[in-house]
Structure formats: structure tokens, C-alpha cells
Amino acid sequence: MSAAQTAATGGFAYALTRTLDASADAVWRAWTTPAAYSRWAYAAEGSVEMDVRPGGAWKATTVTPDGGQVPLTGSYLEADQNRRLVIGMDVPGRPEPAVMTVELHPEDDRRTRIELHQTCDTAEERDVAEQGSTMLLDSLEAFLGEEG
Template sequence: MTDGPTFTQEYTLVRTYDAPPEMVFASWTTPEHFSRWFGPRALETPVDLITMDVRPGGVWEASIVTPDGTAHPLNGTYREVNVPSRLVLTTGDPNNTEGAVASVVTIDFDAIDEGTRMRFHQAGVNTDEAHAAGAKAGWIEFFERLGEHLKQLQSDTTRTETSSAEHLTGGE
């Protein structure tokens, strides 16, 4: 008997974003934000197909939809939620006995100067090298999209702050 899954493939990706940790963390834990970046660029992750019960033991689900309307559901469980610095979740069930591919994902959000360093670590269960390489390539694309989303959020925030300041000062 073992105390947990045996990881067959692991990798780490580190990205730096010009956004505060709270904003980056929220992009992982709010369906409206998650839908804007999660999944390949050519596909959609509709907000109405995302559920997130962001607490230890809570379940997340999201479906990536192809242009022909086929939904590919993904799900897992939150293991650790430490707003805004750490999120640990599973994809699938790492304790499965059926041999299904699954993983444990750990994301650390570290405040740096005027942004966030995001460290993403994925440890796969029942995962071969080819599957892990494909998953890693997918995450790289997702994180490019996350960066674009965060830039848009920052731009929207700046525009709103400028508009509010102008309103308060009478546009001076």
C-alpha cells in the first residue's frame, strides 16, 4: 500500500506578469477570467461550462469546445487555496486505480517589483513522455493567453482609474 500516487512525469514553467498576484490568482479562480485564457487559442472555454468551488476539497470543471461544438470536459479538486500566493489542484484523479492520466498542479504566485512571478509545477500520474510534452506545450500557449488577458485587465483598470480621476476633478 502506498501513501499517494507515483508521479511518472514532472515539469515546471515560470512566467512573469506585469500584474499584481491578486489579479493573476483571480484569473485562475474566477470563471469569467479563466474562460478568457484557458485552452488552445483556436478553441473556446465557455464561461457557462466552468464551475469552480475554490476551497480545499472543492471541485473545478471546465469544458474546452471545438469549432464543431464537441465539448472536452476537464475536472479536478482543489487541494490547497492560499489567496493570493498558492493554488494546488488536481486534473483528473491522481489516486485512481484505473490507470487514467491525471496530475497534481502547484502554482505559486510571488509578488515581485510591479508584478507577479508565477511558478507552475505539474506532476503527472500514468503519464508517458509524449503526453507530458503535449501538456507542457499546451500550458505554454495557455500562459501566453493569460499574459494577454492580464494586459487587457491592466489596461481596463488604468482606463477606469483615469476616467474616475477625471470625473472627480471635473476633467482638469
């Protein structure tokens, strides 16, 4: 895991890497199937909709640890099955979406290295996004372990 300031964009970026005990196909399905995604991504039941293709929309309502609900929306900028997913996340008051890149690197039929990258406008935004993404990876890893 690493966080760094990105000079070229003037923003702040983080990158998280983890090796999961699951095939790239299983990881891809977890990220792109509403029923699976809602089970590991802290989403309210029935709130996830996904049109996984470039230009396709997604939405989900995240349930916070205190029981609050946060509606999220966005679009898919890239979708290369079992390899790369680039997700645009709508941010209120910002004209451009925040962008997260998910890259999958199969190590063999049972293990996949996943890399998440995101560039943010401020160090605080980066820190919050990195913390949230770390929690997502923890939950994804537990979910895939149950599914395996």
C-alpha cells in the first residue's frame, strides 16, 4: 500500500495492492454482479444497479457503520473483463467524477493480484478514499474466502 502526491495532475493519489485467493473471473464477478457486490461492499440490499460497459451507469446505497445510508452513483469509463475496470464516481458539487481504477493480474487459476488506484484533489480526500478502499478490499477478501 502506498500513498503519494502526483505532481503531473497536482492531485494526491493512492495505490493499494493485494493478492486474493480467487480467480480473476471470481474477482471480476464480485465487482460487477449486483447480488455479489451488495454482499461485500456495504451496500443496502436491492440498491445496487450496474450496466458494466463503457458509458454504462451504476448506483448503490452504502450503509455506514452507524446505520446511515449514502447514495452513490457513477459510470463505467472502461470495462475489460477480468482485467481492468475504470469507475467514475459522481461527487456532489464537482463537475468531473472521481475515478478509481481496478486492475486484475491473475497469478494462476486460484490467485489474483488486485490493484486499486485513485487520484484525489486533496490529501484529506485521498486519506478518506484510501481508508474506504482498504475496508472494501478487506471485505472483498473475506467474501471471496467464503465463496471459495
